[in-house]
Amino acid sequence: MISIPSLQCSRPNLWLRDHCQCSSCVHEVTKQRLLDTFEIPRDITMQSLSETQEGFNVKCWWSDGHDSYYPKNWLNKFARGDSSRERQGINKASLWTSSIAESLPKVYFKDVMDTDQGVGQWLLNLRIYGFCFVEGCPPTPQDTERLLKRIAFIRQTHYGGFWDFTSDLASKDTAYTQISLEAHTDTTYFSDPAGLQLFHLLSHTHGSGGASLLVDGFKAAQTLKQEDPKAYDMLSTIRLYSHASGNEDTSLQPYQSFPVLNHDVGTGELIQVRWNNSDRAAIDAPFSEVQNWYNAAEKWVQILRDPSMEYWEQLKPGMPLIFDNWRVLHGRSSFTGKRRLCGGYINRDDYISRFKMTNLGRAAVLESVIG
Ligand SMILES: [Fe+2]
Ligand SMILES: [Zn+2]
Numbered sequence: 001m002i003s004i005p006s007l008q009c010s011r012p013n014l015w016l017r018d019h020c021q022c023s024s025c026v027h028e029v030t031k032q033r034l035l036d037t038f039e040i041p042r043d044i045t046m047q048s049l050s051e052t053q054e055g056f057n058v059k060c061w062w063s064d065g066h067d068s069y070y071p072k073n074w075l076n077k078f079a080r081g082d083s084s085r086e087r088q089g090i091n092k093a094s095l096w097t098s099s100i101a102e103s104l105p106k107v108y109f110k111d112v113m114d115t116d117q118g119v120g121q122w123l124l125n126l127r128i129y130g131f132c133f134v135e136g137c138p139p140t141p142q143d144t145e146r147l148l149k150r151i152a153f154i155r156q157t158h159y160g161g162f163w164d165f166t167s168d169l170a171s172k173d174t175a176y177t178q179i180s181l182e183a184h185t186d187t188t189y190f191s192d193p194a195g196l197q198l199f200h201l202l203s204h205t206h207g208s209g210g211a212s213l214l215v216d217g218f219k220a221a222q223t224l225k226q227e228d229p230k231a232y233d234m235l236s237t238i239r240l241y242s243h244a245s246g247n248e249d250t251s252l253q254p255y256q257s258f259p260v261l262n263h264d265v266g267t268g269e270l271i272q273v274r275w276n277n278s279d280r281a282a283i284d285a286p287f288s289e290v291q292n293w294y295n296a297a298e299k300w301v302q303i304l305r306d307p308s309m310e311y312w313e314q315l316k317p318g319m320p321l322i323f324d325n326w327r328v329l330h331g332r333s334s335f336t337g338k339r340r341l342c343g344g345y346i347n348r349d350d351y352i353s354r355f356k357m358t359n360l361g362r363a364a365v366l367e368s369v370i371g
């Protein structure tokens with residue numbers, strides 16, 4: 001274990017040697033480790049330690065004969081344990097209720113298409129509010145697909161990739177019908193649910209209805225925690241299975257059961273809401289706890305259905321809506337006539353990667369990679 005004067009860094013020798021940043025230990029282009037960790041003597045010691053480049057770097061000379069250089073910023077960052085923004089794309093969230101309708105997060109199609117700053121603003125809105133509109137998108141599937149691909153490649157599922165459909169039950173899911181859909185998150189039947197979803201209403205003819213509903217799941221969780229901490233605990237610990245079995249040739253289920261409210265193991269922060277009562281399969285709990293789960297879920301649903309939590313919007317051609325499927329629940333009212341919608345999913349990891357790169361820059365992100 002070393003303590004470096006002028007740094008609040010105290011790390012085991014083996015850890016420091018293993019995390020050497022020099023070009024013979026880490027490939028300069030791929031940023032992958034070249035060093036054979038298991039060649040490092042387990043009892044490695046430091047022969048000397050000094051600061052170089054006017055205090056910018058710390059240089060270590062090790063008992064295995066290797067010289068290592070570490071940026072001081074990098075050492076300090078991990079000593080403080082504050083890499084979560086650069087590593088996980090953590091950003092302060094602004095939780096909302098129905099009054100969000102008065103000041104909607106919005107960016108312009110042209111800005112997103114023309115510049116990475118435009119993409120950065122779009123994704124920053126998503127990290128803060130969990131959803132964002134794009135104004136001025138030509139109402140075509142081609143332009144909408146181009147827009148979505150500004151974030152990352154579109155996720156393929158058993159329904160396809162970028163979708164463009166009318167309400168004809170072409171896929172065996174209620175989303176493809178005209179009936180109303182309660183607030184839910186999508187793809188709870190995947191181990192890794194879709195990170196983002198985009199909807200663009202291209203046309204609605206010969207009918208009415210079909211307003212879209214959004215509910216801030218993090219706000220709903222916060223309310224539940226305040227009003228009924230025991231129920232919050234139940235939904236955070238009792239696990240559920242989900243499934244998608246409507247298509248003849250598939251029955252998708254996640255590799256394990258997950259609770260409704262999922263938390264970061266390290267920080268305890270809520271990171272993911274999984275809620276789709278239609279796709280819920282068996283509850284994975286002892287029978288003695290099942291009643292508790294139903295009680296807690298009932299409380300949760302009361303909060304989700306509270307009109308003060310709901311933001312309703314009639315989608316318009318030219319105004320795609322994108323939302324964070326790990327946080328914001330969506331639904332819609334029933335409708336008549338013929339609606340044509342297009343859209344798609346983006347993986348969570350690709351979304352967060354693009355957020356970090358556009359908002360923090362590659363250098364800051366790479367500094368957080370090891371630690
Ligand atoms: Fe959905
Ligand atoms: Zn090295």
